[in-house]
Structures are given as C-alpha cells and as structure tokens.
Amino acid sequence: MPFVKAQKTKAYFKRYQVKFKRRREGKTDYRARNRLINQDKNKYNTPKYRLVARFTNKDIIAQIIHASISGDIVLAAAYGHELPHYGLEVGLTNYAAAYCVGLLLARRTLKQLEMDAEYEGNVEATGEDYSVEPGESRRPFRSLLDVGLVRTTTGNRVFGVLKGALDGGIDIPHSEKRFAGFNKDSKQLDPEVHRKYIYGGHVASYMRTLMEDEPEKYQSHFSEYIKRGIEADNLEGVYKKVHAAIRANPEAKKSEKPPPKEHKRYNLKKLSYEERKAKLIDRLKALNSAAGVDSDEDDE
Amino acid sequence: MPAGHGLRSRTRDLFSRPFRKKGYIPLSTYLRTYKIGDYVDVKVNGAVHKGMPHKFYHGRTGRVWNVTKRAIGVEVNKQVGNRIIRKRIHVRVEHVQPSRCTEEFKLRKLKNDQLKAEAKARGEVISTKRQPEGPKPGFMVEGAMLETVTPIPYDVVNDLKGGY
Numbered sequence: 001m002p003f004v005k006a007q008k009t010k011a012y013f014k015r016y017q018v019k020f021k022r023r024r025e026g027k028t029d030y031r032a033r034n035r036l037i038n039q040d041k042n043k044y045n046t047p048k049y050r051l052v053a054r055f056t057n058k059d060i061i062a063q064i065i066h067a068s069i070s071g072d073i074v075l076a077a078a079y080g081h082e083l084p085h086y087g088l089e090v091g092l093t094n095y096a097a098a099y100c101v102g103l104l105l106a107r108r109t110l111k112q113l114e115m116d117a118e119y120e121g122n123v124e125a126t127g128e129d130y131s132v133e134p135g136e137s138r139r140p141f142r143s144l145l146d147v148g149l150v151r152t153t154t155g156n157r158v159f160g161v162l163k164g165a166l167d168g169g170i171d172i173p174h175s176e177k178r179f180a181g182f183n184k185d186s187k188q189l190d191p192e193v194h195r196k197y198i199y200g201g202h203v204a205s206y207m208r209t210l211m212e213d214e215p216e217k218y219q220s221h222f223s224e225y226i227k228r229g230i231e232a233d234n235l236e237g238v239y240k241k242v243h244a245a246i247r248a249n250p251e252a253k254k255s256e257k258p259p260p261k262e263h264k265r266y267n268l269k270k271l272s273y274e275e276r277k278a279k280l281i282d283r284l285k286a287l288n289s290a291a292g293v294d295s296d297e298d299d300e
Numbered sequence: 301m302p303a304g305h306g307l308r309s310r311t312r313d314l315f316s317r318p319f320r321k322k323g324y325i326p327l328s329t330y331l332r333t334y335k336i337g338d339y340v341d342v343k344v345n346g347a348v349h350k351g352m353p354h355k356f357y358h359g360r361t362g363r364v365w366n367v368t369k370r371a372i373g374v375e376v377n378k379q380v381g382n383r384i385i386r387k388r389i390h391v392r393v394e395h396v397q398p399s400r401c402t403e404e405f406k407l408r409k410l411k412n413d414q415l416k417a418e419a420k421a422r423g424e425v426i427s428t429k430r431q432p433e434g435p436k437p438g439f440m441v442e443g444a445m446l447e448t449v450t451p452i453p454y455d456v457v458n459d460l461k462g463g464y
Contacts (some may be wrong), residue, residue, distance in 0.1 A: 041393060
C-alpha cells in the first residue's frame with residue numbers, strides 16, 4: 001500500500017473544538033436563536049414567546065415556546081396531522097394547510113390563556129394584511145416568528161403559518177413583503193392572490209390544468225383527493241369548513257394509546273456507582289476464597 | 301517605542317477565551333436575570349466587545365445597583381491611594397456571572413430558621429452560632445510496641461575509614 005500521510009493526526013483531534021450539539025446536527029441557527037431569546041434585563045422574568053414553524057416531508061409543526069435555562073417550555077402546539085379531526089384529510093403540507101395549522105395554534109393558545117373571546121382575529125380570511133388591535137382588558141398575546149433554517153422567500157409556507165396565527169388573533173410583528181402574492185416590482189401585496197393561496201387556489205388551478213392536459217397523471221397524483229370526492233371547484237369550500245371547525249373547537253384531543261410494550265434488551269444495562277462497588281466487593285471475595293483454597297492446597 | 305497604557309493594555313491573556321471554548325457563547329448567560337442587590341462576579345468575555353469593563357474589574361465582585369436593557373450596573377470597591385471608593389460601572393451581561401459568595405450564608409440562614417422553628421415547637425432553647433474547630437480530643441494509642449533505643453559505644457577503629 002502506498003504511503004499515505006495521515007490527514008487527521010492525533011494533534012488535530014486534541015485541538016479540535018466541537019460546535020454546539022444542535023449546530024453539529026444542523027438543526028439550530030444560534031445566531032438567530034440568540035436574537036430571538038434575548039430579553040431585556042429590565043423586563044426580568046417576562047417570557048419572550050416565539051412561534052416556531054417547522055415543516056417535515058409529511059407534517060407541519062407549529063409551537064409557541066419560551067426559553068428557560070433548564071430547557072425551552074412549550075406553551076401550545078399544533079400539528080398538520082391533527083387537521084383530519086377538523087375535516088381536512090389530504091394536502092396536509094401545502095400553504096392552505098399551513099394557514100390552518102397557524103390558525104389552530106392561535107385559537108388554542110388564546111383559549112388556553114382565556115383570551116379567545118376578546119381576540120377573535122380575522123374571521124373571514126381575505127388575504128389582506130391584518131394586525132391585531134389591542135382589546136379592552138388585556139394586551140394582545142405577542143410572539144415572534146421563528147422560521148428555523150428555511151430560506152425566507154416570498155410565498156414560503158412558514159408565512160402561511162404566520163398568516164394563520166395573525167388571523168387567529170396573535171400579535172406578531174411582520175411585514176407583508178414575504179406573503180404569497182407580493183409583487184416585487186410594484187412593492188405591494190395583492191390580497192386576491194394571497195387569498196387564492198390561503199384557500200388552496202394554486203392547488204385547484206393545477207388540478208384543472210392536469211385534468212385537461214394529462215388525465216392519467218391527474219388520476220395518479222390526486223388519487224386521494226378523488227377518493228374523497230374533492231374537486232378543483234369545491235376545494236375552497238373544504239377549507240372554509242375547516243376554518244369554521246377550528247374556530248369552533250380548537251382544543252387538543254388526547255388520543256388513547258396502549259402503554260408501550262417492553263422490548264428485549266440487547267446491550268448491557270449501565271450499572272450505578274453502588275452496583276459497581278458491590279460487584280467489585282463480590283469479585284474480591286470470590287478471589288480471596290479461591291486464593292485461600294489454592295494456598296491451602298499449596299500448603300498441603 | 302514605549303509600551304503604551306491603553307485601555308486594554310496587558311490583557312493579551314486575561315481577555316483571551318479559554319482553550320476550546322472559543323466562538324459562540326452559551327445562551328444561558330443571556331437567560332439569567334439579575335435583581336438590584338444581588339452579588340455578581342465580573343469576568344470579562346473577550347468574545348463580546350461591547351460593554352466590556354476595564355481590566356481592573358476582572359475578577360471583582362460587587363452588588364447590582366442598576367438594571368438596563370442589556371447591561372447591569374455593578375458597584376465595586378476600588379482602592380485609590382489611601383481610601384477605598386465604591387465605583388459604579390455598567391457592564392453587559394456577558395461579562396457578569398452570579399456570585400456564589402452569599403450562597404453558603406443563605407443556606408445557613410434557611411437551616412437555622414428551620415432548626416429554630418423546630419426547637420420552638422419542642423420548647424427548648426438552642427444556639428445556632430457557628431463554633432470554630434476546637435482542639436482534638438484525647439485518645440489512647442493502640443498497638444504500640446515499646447522499643448528501647450540506646451546509642452552504641454564509639455568504635456574508633458571501624459569509624460576511621462581509609463585515611464588514618
């Protein structure tokens with residue numbers, strides 16, 4: 001084998017400083033996190049809430065979290081996979097579903113804090129920019145949007161979550177620059193386009209084009225929609241019903257799960273300090289007795 | 301060229317970050333809250349350039365007298381000439397740690413209150429004062445074997461090695 005100079009010597013490892021664990025996993029942007037969490041010292045223990053919107057391949061996760069030294073605390077959470085309870089079974093990760101999840105999270109937190117009667121938010125989703133007005137008795141619930149590591153382009157689904165939460169009644173500082181339908185040239189938000197996206201209009205138009213041009217692809221791509229009888233025209237109606245259902249009952253449903261079954265252990269269980277000491281004493285005793293026997297034999 | 305006495309002179313090692321702890325500072329420094337009257341240690345974090353105290357205050361402990369948006373006012377004693385002045389400085393939270401100097405005192409206070417309450421319930425009077433360690437009690441030495449040591453008589457012939 002030819003002589004290869006070792007690239008990573010022992011000295012390299014000795015001097016290597018690891019990044020923070022979540023940075024190594026590529027999950028947390030600490031620069032952003034620092035700025036989101038930092039609270040003015042003269043506000044002492046007032047929590048600074050952030051609306052965390054994360055997207056996986058098949059799910060949407062929206063949570064209201066505030067930070068503490070022993071770990072972040074989640075005030076309320078809403079998931080994309082809860083939307084079937086409210087009547088939406090397909091398309092659980094699109095812009096319209098993101099809007100529903102944001103709305104669900106907002107109504108849930110307000111109900112938890114008993115502010116839901118006071119802050120109705122925008123009941124009719126028009127796509128226009130809506131900001132919460134301060135109510136009579138309490139100031140609105142304020143949180144900051146935490147996008148994570150997504151690239152914040154115009155029309156991104158995290159802003160769908162943001163719009164849903166705003167219309168639900170939470171106060172989040174924002175600008176309309178990144179909502180779907182913002183025109184870069186005229187620097188204005190077109191509420192019609194945004195409203196189309198909120199009600200799944202972009203999905204509906206794709207369904208229509210596919211039905212005309214490639215019916216087979218339409219059958220395969222939107223098979224679940226067809227199975228449930230959802231067509232391009234009644235898509236908007238479906239979302240309207242979902243919004244109404246969310247506003248009616250935003251409570252989280254606790255699902256009954258059987259207790260997890262015990263698995264066979266394939267590796268040794270780690271012993272505690274006392275157990276290890278006890279083991280050592282037993283070993284020494286055994287050694288002593290064996291040695292005692294041997295020495296007796298030798299003496300004989 | 302003379303050495304110069306700038307603000308951060310002679311702080312090459314004092315302000316440098318420890319080995320393998322460079323870069324981002326853990327967020328718990330930002331999450332701590334400080335109230336007026338708390339004791340804090342001033343320890344400069346070289347990674348953050350704003351709100352750094354002068355090198356004199358590194359390692360000093362003082363009390364908080366002011367809390368602002370991102371910084372804390374600390375009152376530290378400094379000896380100037382023949383007197384000690386109480387100096388008030390403002391320091392960003394990255395350069396400050398909560399001090400444990402009063403921790404022992406606070407714990408003792410709690411314990412003493414508890415002991416006093418218990419004694420009161422039983423109706424007896426106890427003293428919670430700390431006593432200094434006294435002299436060790438007397439004890440018998442065990443397993444002692446008496447060995448008498450006597451000097452051996454001087455032997456001239458053997459001890460004069462070599463040179464006569």
